[in-house]
Amino acid sequence: MAAIAPLSEVDASAEAEKIMDGISDLPKAILHNILARLPDKDSARTSVLSKAWRETWCTFPILSICSYQFFRSQDVTVENSHSLIDKVIDYVGRRLLSLRDRGLAIKEFKLMLDYVDNEYMSHHLDLWLKMAIESGCEVLQLCLHRGFLGAEYSQDRFYDLPLSVTVSKSLIKLELTGGIRVDQAFLTHSIMLYSVRILTLCNLIFTRDGIIDHLISHCPLIEVLTVKYCVVYNPLSIGNPQVSRFNKVNSLFLHGLHKLKRANVQGIKEVYIDAPNLEVLQFFHRTSNHPNASFKLNLDGFTNLRWLCLWSWKISDIGDKWFLELFSKLPFLEDLDLRGCSLSERISIMSAQLKVLGLSNCSNVKEVNVDAPNLLSLVYRGKNQPVISFRRTSNELEVKVSLCSLRNCLQNIKPQNILASVSLFIYQSFPIEPMHGAFQVSSIPPTVRHLELGCAPENEALYFPFMNYLFSSCCPKLITFKLSSNKVDRKAFIEFLYEVLMGRKEGKCHCSSSNTKCWWHALKIVKVTCSFKFDENADLKSILDALPKCYSNEKITFMLEL
Structure with missing residues (x-):
């Protein structure tokens, strides 16, 4: 069998052009589908590839x-x-007119402007929205920010929605965000x-x-609703600086x-x-101006609710009785997520359906009693350490703290056998001093499923402590x-951790003067893997050397x- 000669640079370039020509010959609907899957910046760049791609871009119904x-x-x-604004006006106008003159529909029109001169641009915005609507637009997203809001919260800096x-x-999707005013x-x-x-209605x-x-x-057919921080103009404020x-x-x-x-x-x-068919509800009622304001939220009619997320409730709103009711x-509630709530000291969770429970930065709580036999995940984040007790649990329960x-x-x-499924997430360094013997213990610590570290000491002297x-x-x-x-050299800390696990790094561990030996004395195998694509048999040094430049x-x- 004859050997296959490698392609020269000229041959490779010609082969690439053939592939590109083959793609260009695909039906326009498929090419439009390809553009729709690309980031906006990349899809615009395709117009310079060839005449066929330029024609595809000119007929692309998503702006x-x-x-x-x-x-x-x-x-x-x-x-x-x-x-500067004229550049935007000229570009948007040409794209819209090109589609209209060709008799093509505008399926999606998304306009996000960080700066807008209302007096100079409002009639252009009116015309663009009118053209999009008359074309049969299905998705309309209008996001206006600083130019309208400015340093002063003034009415005349808002664009009047036509x-x-x-x-x-x-229209199937309508999203209005930022400096937009809706008139009476x-x-x-x-x-x-x-x-x-x-x-979606945000900051209107x-x-x-x-x-x-x-x-x-x-x-009447709305399925997904988002309302965030909208305001109402107060006409009584005219001439009265004391009124908001x-x-x-x-x-x-x-x-x-x-x-x-x-x-x-x-x-x-x-x-x-x-x-009555609501399945997911997120509710954050607290505002910075009235942090202690009371609120009302009806839950009686949400018999099909599966997921409930509540933010910043206060202690008078949530107690044992509230949880029982x-x-x-x-x-049918399966997922309960409480964030930044001021809870009572003792709370009890009793549910046969609950699968996920989240408690994040909830103050005051000292005891959490959980009776949820089908609970699969409990996530707790916060500075205080409450006693978390489980009465009935699933064999698949995973606790993340x-x-x-x-x-x-x-x-x-409690009970301690739950710890075998616990995942621990450590995202801030502890105030640890490099003192020998500071963490001596008299018994072997409990086994946990997973320890995830998102921090490392800045001082190398604190690595071992x-x-x-x-x-x-x-x-x-x-x-x-x-x-x-960030400024912390995490690669150096990872290398140190590996050396400790492999027993190559000398140091006095916490069991050095105790009869009870720590667990890493019995450690047999340490296998290193990474989230980015790499040879699974590579050593740690090769993995660290291959880290991408941006590895956040x-x-x-x-x-x-063991």
């Missing part, structure tokens, strides 16, 4: 425009603002957003109470949303949603180190066998 593609908001000055948006029968004319206008499934200003309720309630010009939307009353499955509501004090009201006082945390988990503290607290089967690009999400794992 995604960000002002940072043309200028940075910090570079805008009074003298150059109009010339009524034409509300008569679209083709929407209260009397016929809203026909009958096809909208996904609606409404000129009258009730507009937001009216707008949402006229989207803008108030947070105080209440949200929504009726007839029988298709709604997911809702995320933040910054509203009183919420009532008539949505919660699971009777929500018989992220605490400073590791040893106390493990001692507070830090690891000594961890190993005197628990015996992990897996140790994972999460890499990040990369991990190195040590699999241990």
